[in-house]
Amino acid sequence: MTNFAPIEFERLWGYLRNHLRDNWNVGRGRKCAQRPMDVLFMLLTTLKHCGKWDVVAGVFKIKPPKFQKMILSFATVLSPYLYERFVVSAADKFTMEALVLGGNAFRNYPSARYTTDVTFQHTNMPSDQMKERSAYYSAKHHLHGYKVEVSVLPNGLAIYCTDHYPGSEADIEVFRKNHKFHLQHLLKTESVMTKDL
Known part of the structure; x- marks a missing residue:
């Protein structure tokens, strides 16, 4: 149902077990009757099939x-941890030097650290007034949806993912709004600068 092999699911669960034990189903209020491992499986199934809630x-x-x-409450607890563990940590771990020495540089652009693109995610048409609806309409795709900028290293790991923007936002504007990230991660280190001389 999730396209995860049992060993992959167990490995993912191993990463998440302690975080979920400390943060899921804690505090006051009604507790969830499902085990965290089962809810993780349900979340992965929901993300894969992404149909209507009643079907899943x-x-x-x-x-x-x-x-x-x-x-949704499980995803709210889980997503910041996953982003920190697998996205932010990859940006610090895989420097340009580490990528080149590991043989993971881009073939056509060996001096590029990462590639960036804005992706479009189709959604249902919002039920708001026409003015609010038009903000999510992409003339390029002829659909309503959201845009997200993702930066990916040559080894396939994402190092940055933005919040979503309305579909009518131009790709170049999404890039410009994230200019600070690109300036920070494209700075050359001292070791690289001395090699360039």
Whole structure:
């Protein structure tokens, strides 16, 4: 259902177990009856199939409103940890020097540290007034949706992912709004600068 082999799911669960034990189903209020490992599986299934909530909830025999609330609150607990562990840490770990020495430089652009693109994610048309709806309409794609900028290293790891922007936002404007990140991560280190001389 998730396209994860059991060993991959177990490895992912190993990374997340302690974080979820400390942050999921804690505090006051009603507790979730599902085990965190089961909710992780449900989240991955939901992300893969991405259909209507009632269809995915029916697979697990849980009422759709309860299922939606559970998955969204679980994702809210999980996503900052995943971003910090797998995205931000990759930016610090894989310097330009490490990429070149590891044989992971881009073939056509060996001096480029990462590549960046703005991706479009189709969504349903918002139910707001026409003015609010038009902000999410992309004339380029002829669809309503969101745009996200993602920067990826040559070894396939993402080192940056922005918040979403309305679909009508021009790609170049999304790049300009994230100018600070690019300036910070494209600075040459002292060792690289001495080699260039």
